[in-house]
Amino acid sequence: MGVRDDLGRDLADRGRPGGLQTVSVQVVDVTESGRVNVDWGGALLTDVACTDAYRDRRAGDWVALRPGVRPVVLWRVGPDPGRDGDAATRALAAEAALDVQVVRSATWGTAAPTGMGWQEATTPWIRATNDGKIELYMQVGTQTAPPPSPPPSRPPSTVTVSSTGAYSWRGGRLTDSYYAAQGDPGGVGGPLRGAFFYYDVAAQCAGKTVASMQLTLWRVQDLGPSGGVTVRAYLHNYTDPPSGQLALGDGPQDLVRLSAGAKAHVSLPAAWAQALAAGTARGVAVYSPSSADYCELNGGDLTITFSS
Incomplete structure (x- = not known):
């Protein structure tokens, strides 16, 4: 047929x-x-x-x-997603509102303003925040009405750190692949190990409290079995790929199971996120000695969310 x-x-x-x-x-x-x-x-x-x-x-x-x-x-196929969609829309709207300067109108003139609630400002104060917003404070001589509540505090914006490269090693030597590979594809040389590299993860986290890190991965479509393969991950401590064998750090962690061509955003263990933020680890590696775990991976972006 x-x-x-x-x-x-x-x-x-x-x-x-x-x-x-x-x-x-x-x-x-x-x-x-x-x-x-x-x-x-x-x-x-x-x-x-x-x-x-x-x-x-x-x-x-x-x-x-x-x-x-x-x-x-x-x-x-499933229930109406409208309610979940409404919640997501409201969350995005609230986030957008916090990014907007909260001044309803601005004007001036030589006479005093008309209407109720005005106070004479004797000295204006102004400053820039860490996220590039402007804060304005007016010092008044006599306070005739209570000031508005200060805006709610918010954590620093989420940042994404792109990988500076993905590489693989076989038999202790750097290959010419631009993917991070794991497992044994057969032939001479034994299993592969691969890694993603970064320059400035710790710099992006300096002075902030990391809540989580997510690693973006996708499997190369035509390399390895079409069915699901478990990504077995480690930390490493390199900013650039070594010419000799890549030494593996903490691990393994079974991060995610991916079928051919699949993409995923995977949360790293909390201890790994803290190590990358502190600079005691520099990147993420993958390795398995098994032919059943052979796959090659692209991507490598780290999305970092802060709590303060």
Whole structure:
């Protein structure tokens, strides 16, 4: 049976009353391109296209799949997401409001202002905040009304530190790959180990309290098995790739399981986040001696969230 036969059966099914139109399948992973890998009754379909109706794609979603030679995910199956969407919209609106200078209007003239509640300011004071905003304070001679409450304190903005490179080692030597690889792909040389490198993680965290760090990873589509592979991670203490063997630090930690082409944002252990923030670790490595764990990884961006 070839593609022509598959297409014929697909068209025949659609043409019959009651023929198969859609099936419910579960999303295993979302790929870097925005497509998805799905589990259809135990079979893994990779790199499946999606319509625009399927938004906010996540692993674990149940979706309606139109089968065929070129299957397509049509929409998410489940409850109305409106309530969750409202909460997310309100959270974004509150965040945006904190970024806006809270001055309703500004004008001037040679006469005193008209209306109630005005106070004469004898000395203005002004300063810039750490996040580039302006604070204005007016010193008054006689206070005739209480001042407004100060704005709520907020943590520093989230920052993303891009990896300066991804590299791999085999047999104790740096390879010519620009991916971070783990596992044994077969042949001569044994298993691979890979790493992501950064220059300024500690500098970005100086004077701040780190709440969490997320590592962005995606599996290269055509390297390794199509099914899920567990990413086995370590810390390392290099700012640049060594020419000899890469020494591994704390680990391993099983960070995430990724199928071919999948992308994920993975929370690092709290102790790892603190080590990277303090500069006692410099980057993240991956390693496994097993052929079943062979995969190659791209990405490496660290998203850092602060609590103060």
